[in-house]
Amino acid sequence: MQLNILTICYLIGSVTFILGLKMLSNPATARKGNLIAAAGMIIAIAGTIFLYEEGGQKLGNYGWIFGGITVGTIIGFLAAKKIKMTAMPEMVSMFNGMGGACAALISIVEFNHLIHAYPSSDLPVATILIILLGLIIGSVSFAGSMIAWGKLNGKVKDFSFKGQHIFNIALLLVIVGLAAYLIGWTPVNANIIFYAIFVLSLLYGVFFVFPIGGADMPVVISLLNSFTGVAAACGGFLYDNKVMLTGGILVGAAGTLLTILMCKAMNRSLANVLIGSFGGGAKAGPADAKDQGHYKEISLSDSAVVMSYANRVYIVPGYGLAVAQAQHACHELEKLLESKGVEVKYAIHPVAGRMPGHMNVLLAEADVPYDKLLEMEQANDEFPTTDVVLILGANDVVNPAAKSDPASPIYGMPILDVELAKNVIVNKRSMKPGYAGIENELFFQPKTSMLFGDAKKVLQDLVAEIKNL
Amino acid sequence: MQLNILTICYLIGSVTFILGLKMLSNPATARKGNLIAAAGMIIAIAGTIFLYEEGGQKLGNYGWIFGGITVGTIIGFLAAKKIKMTAMPEMVSMFNGMGGACAALISIVEFNHLIHAYPSSDLPVATILIILLGLIIGSVSFAGSMIAWGKLNGKVKDFSFKGQHIFNIALLLVIVGLAAYLIGWTPVNANIIFYAIFVLSLLYGVFFVFPIGGADMPVVISLLNSFTGVAAACGGFLYDNKVMLTGGILVGAAGTLLTILMCKAMNRSLANVLIGSFGGGAKAGPADAKDQGHYKEISLSDSAVVMSYANRVYIVPGYGLAVAQAQHACHELEKLLESKGVEVKYAIHPVAGRMPGHMNVLLAEADVPYDKLLEMEQANDEFPTTDVVLILGANDVVNPAAKSDPASPIYGMPILDVELAKNVIVNKRSMKPGYAGIENELFFQPKTSMLFGDAKKVLQDLVAEIKNL
Amino acid sequence: MNGVLNWITANQQMIYIVILMIFVGIEVIGRVPSVLHTPLMSGANAIHGVVIIGAIIVMGKAESDNYVALALGFLAVIVGTLNVVGGFVVTDRMLEMFKKKKGPK
Amino acid sequence: MNGVLNWITANQQMIYIVILMIFVGIEVIGRVPSVLHTPLMSGANAIHGVVIIGAIIVMGKAESDNYVALALGFLAVIVGTLNVVGGFVVTDRMLEMFKKKKGPK
Ligand SMILES: NC(=O)c1ccc[n+]([C@@H]2O[C@H](COP(=O)([O-])OP(=O)(O)OC[C@H]3O[C@@H](n4cnc5c(N)ncnc54)[C@H](OP(=O)(O)O)[C@@H]3O)[C@@H](O)[C@H]2O)c1
Numbered sequence A, B: 001m002q003l004n005i006l007t008i009c010y011l012i013g014s015v016t017f018i019l020g021l022k023m024l025s026n027p028a029t030a031r032k033g034n035l036i037a038a039a040g041m042i043i044a045i046a047g048t049i050f051l052y053e054e055g056g057q058k059l060g061n062y063g064w065i066f067g068g069i070t071v072g073t074i075i076g077f078l079a080a081k082k083i084k085m086t087a088m089p090e091m092v093s094m095f096n097g098m099g100g101a102c103a104a105l106i107s108i109v110e111f112n113h114l115i116h117a118y119p120s121s122d123l124p125v126a127t128i129l130i131i132l133l134g135l136i137i138g139s140v141s142f143a144g145s146m147i148a149w150g151k152l153n154g155k156v157k158d159f160s161f162k163g164q165h166i167f168n169i170a171l172l173l174v175i176v177g178l179a180a181y182l183i184g185w186t187p188v189n190a191n192i193i194f195y196a197i198f199v200l201s202l203l204y205g206v207f208f209v210f211p212i213g214g215a216d217m218p219v220v221i222s223l224l225n226s227f228t229g230v231a232a233a234c235g236g237f238l239y240d241n242k243v244m245l246t247g248g249i250l251v252g253a254a255g256t257l258l259t260i261l262m263c264k265a266m267n268r269s270l271a272n273v274l275i276g277s278f279g280g281g282a283k284a285g286p287a288d289a290k291d292q293g294h295y296k297e298i299s300l301s302d303s304a305v306v307m308s309y310a311n312r313v314y315i316v317p318g319y320g321l322a323v324a325q326a327q328h329a330c331h332e333l334e335k336l337l338e339s340k341g342v343e344v345k346y347a348i349h350p351v352a353g354r355m356p357g358h359m360n361v362l363l364a365e366a367d368v369p370y371d372k373l374l375e376m377e378q379a380n381d382e383f384p385t386t387d388v389v390l391i392l393g394a395n396d397v398v399n400p401a402a403k404s405d406p407a408s409p410i411y412g413m414p415i416l417d418v419e420l421a422k423n424v425i426v427n428k429r430s431m432k433p434g435y436a437g438i439e440n441e442l443f444f445q446p447k448t449s450m451l452f453g454d455a456k457k458v459l460q461d462l463v464a465e466i467k468n469l
Numbered sequence C, D: 001m002n003g004v005l006n007w008i009t010a011n012q013q014m015i016y017i018v019i020l021m022i023f024v025g026i027e028v029i030g031r032v033p034s035v036l037h038t039p040l041m042s043g044a045n046a047i048h049g050v051v052i053i054g055a056i057i058v059m060g061k062a063e064s065d066n067y068v069a070l071a072l073g074f075l076a077v078i079v080g081t082l083n084v085v086g087g088f089v090v091t092d093r094m095l096e097m098f099k100k101k102k103g104p105k
């Protein structure tokens, strides 16, 4: 009877996950979708705690269970609430790692059960296989997510050595080999081998993420995310538990597609991201900087004048704005100009910054009203009637090469056509290239004038200047 | 062993069905998708014939089986090949009916097995339930499809009597009641009740489709199509056969959505189609024809001149062209004008005619090259630079009321904005309204001139005229 | 009530398959352009011809002296085959007209 | 070989569920706009937190004298909960910013 109700709880869970994910992929319903999935999760968890039985045997250790849940809830809730909006990808990576760890731990405990229950000579093959899968994928996802987390908050620097990829492949082969040995030959020292696999998997996770450029972490996290999904699905097989199975597979599949979509948005291939060939490009870029002719600079006071006497000023935020944490200063400037009767809007490129929606999050944090943010298409329609475009730490997303130069790595990526506006003022600290590591001829066009300096500082000075006009 | 292989055959079948349907919903891959699904079907069927066992017992009566398949294949193949392209919806309806019949027959045979195996006092409830479902849905779908088929090829006239809907609902209730009785009380005379249900279901199918206007048959067929899907799924439950189950459900779900999409395209609700309130509208329409001011006519010779001295003539085909079977004459005219250096193209409205793609099929039959057919959006962009728009038996799809008059039943349906062109020549037989049964103010606009007559005749005369210029 | 619950648990995997299949069916054709409505309908129509499998099983199990079963089964196989073969062939013919389109693409 | 085949037949329904789920997962997010990539990732991340259920089962089955199992299970429950709670809360916060958008819509 109770088991029947549990089945239904799980059924509800699975369906809410699907609906939730579906609604999450549409701006109008996204938030509701998230809540629906959460509700389903609660039902599934509560059902498990109170209704689950194995051989007529209910679960015990309620104290431990509720203790763990309480601790986890408090920490998780606070962490998620306190974190700065711009640091959210780190958080996601962290939580994803936790999921991986959970899967790995389950495998470890179940394995211990097993080797006590059976003589290691005849362990049930299928079960072992699933346990190992959960262990390996879980560990990789855990270790990888931790590195990604470290990279995003700057604790871990990019690092790679020659033949890294060969090394990784070798490592992977060893892991698979050991696993096969453990399953096929069920040796007496199964224990040791099992833990060796565990350690090596962690190691692999680390080395898998290490060489990948910090900027690509969103993509990597999305990939690890789908890994964790598969690890969870293994748990589903292990306990013949439908909600774990479906939920896990769902995330595994959707996560994989999402990863690919993310790469497409920056138009790169997944392979290209993982092997990180952009790094190379970055070096190549500045080399041929010389033969680009001249750029003209503009003084703070001049920019102040130009902007405050313009009718319409569009701001193009980019990664640099996030680096400089200049969103508040930027909002300052916007309000000041508006008070002078200038129409100010933000032109948001879908992949500006380092994660999709990065700019939206950033500006939302500074309470920039949402209707001031224009999507790319809309902005491109309005640039021709714009007097001044102020580019704050954006580079690739306004690089005409994406349209003109088939050789360019970003060729084909839709960009913001700022050249259509009357004047373009570019703020960055130097002539250095951006993420894609390529020159930007925009900076050398007659229309364009450079305003060097850290975005935050420059914006604060601009505000001061305009006030004193 | 063999059963294992059969499982895999079925697995392949299910997957190809999904892929096939997915590819079918995209013009570039549609044809391949159809073939893939067909391949999967062959695998599943062959697997069943040669590998299926029940209690270690292989299938017998191979002679009968192959005989039936051969007969069916020959008839089906020839029928599908011989049929005129424009008569294809009839064919689909016919084949759909066959599927329904198949499901019903299976239920009948299985029921006979059952009542011989068990004393009718304790028949296995679940099995009976599924058998009855298959019988009822299958029969309704069979009878309904036959009526739809008859209506499309004119053999059956629309017909409805007062309180028809009440009658239908009553009929349905009786069927359900009998079914419940048969399952719940398992009476001695189970046999009679079973066949009563069978007959009543057929009757219901007939009366379900009868009152619906012939023009709405495509929608009805799509609906019956999803019914048959569900009937097939019942078979899947009965034999615990995964490929029948998944294939059936797949069609059931997709078919239902497709039905709704079809209604959307003509922007009507499904309920509105089934209750057929358009019929009423049709009568109302012509009534207020008077107060529409005047329309001007144009002579054959004048039209001939206007068109042959134009630079660009766009033809808007509609249902009338299909009725008049004037596609070849139309192609004639097109070629003649082209030979005179006039650019001629066809503007195709998605719901012109009586089935989606009706005009494409019609013109394809007259070998009009596909690239001469413009989709609605494209055509609307080019109308402003068009000298003459020739409307052949189209009405609703060029009715401005869809944009201007919120009261109109077609309000909100995207239309071809022929008013943008310099001149509009409309060919139809009278001022009678079209499918939606509403006036069309286009005909009364100064730009528009009417060229009355049967489309085929008019086009032939036009060709003659132009030749003699 | 309890009976229903037991039935659900006993057939939970079937239920999952049905529910998921419904999602798939709906999602998979969600983006179909209206000019493809008719071929898609026709293709789906061919697919539910899979009911022929049931007919084959019925036919194959019929005792060779049970003429009713044989006759009905035989009929079922014929109409089922009609659905399958006719369905796929008609669909293919409808889709021929998209061939030309692919050229310019 | 034969072993594999038997396994497939034995678990065919599981296999169907997995395959269908893959289709659903892919189809369901096929149309996501790129500004939603991050929240969607985060939401999916929260969903795979369902692995917590495994942790609860492990914990609940552990004999009360098997301290290793208890400790590891306890840890598993904590990290699992972290994944679930943190995941959903972060996602919700990310999506707050779309609230305003709905207004004008
Ligand atoms: N959104 C995503 O999902 C995502 C994920 C991964 C990668 N990407 C990629 O990231 C790029 C985003 O383009 P983007 O234009 O936003 O950024 P970008 O092309 O990386 O350019 C950022 C620019 O900001 C300047 N900058 C850095 N720190 C600054 C500071 N403190 N003050 C002022 N300027 C500063 C840098 O020039 P200086 O050093 O001279 O100051 C740099 O040229 C695209 O290539 C995209 O494909 C996007």
Ligand SMILES: NC(=O)c1ccc[n+]([C@@H]2O[C@H](COP(=O)([O-])OP(=O)(O)OC[C@H]3O[C@@H](n4cnc5c(N)ncnc54)[C@H](OP(=O)(O)O)[C@@H]3O)[C@@H](O)[C@H]2O)c1
Binding pocket: B215, B216, B217, B218, B265, B266, B317, B318, B319, B320, B321, B323, B324, B350, B351, B352, B353, B354, B355, B356, B357, B358, B392, B393, B394, B395, B396, B397, B398, B427, B428, B429, B430, B431, B432, B433, B434, B435, B436, B453, B454, B455, B456
């Ligand atoms: N495509 C689909 O899937 C589908 C399915 C069902 C319904 N519909 C509906 O059907 C309508 C299609 O619009 P439509 O403009 O193509 O057709 P329509 O609005 O039905 O108009 C057809 C016109 O053709 C004229 N006509 C009939 N026979 C003719 C002949 N032999 N020679 C010349 N003219 C002839 C009729 O006027 P006279 O009688 O004066 O000649 C009639 O006004 C839409 O309302 C649509 O919603 C579409």
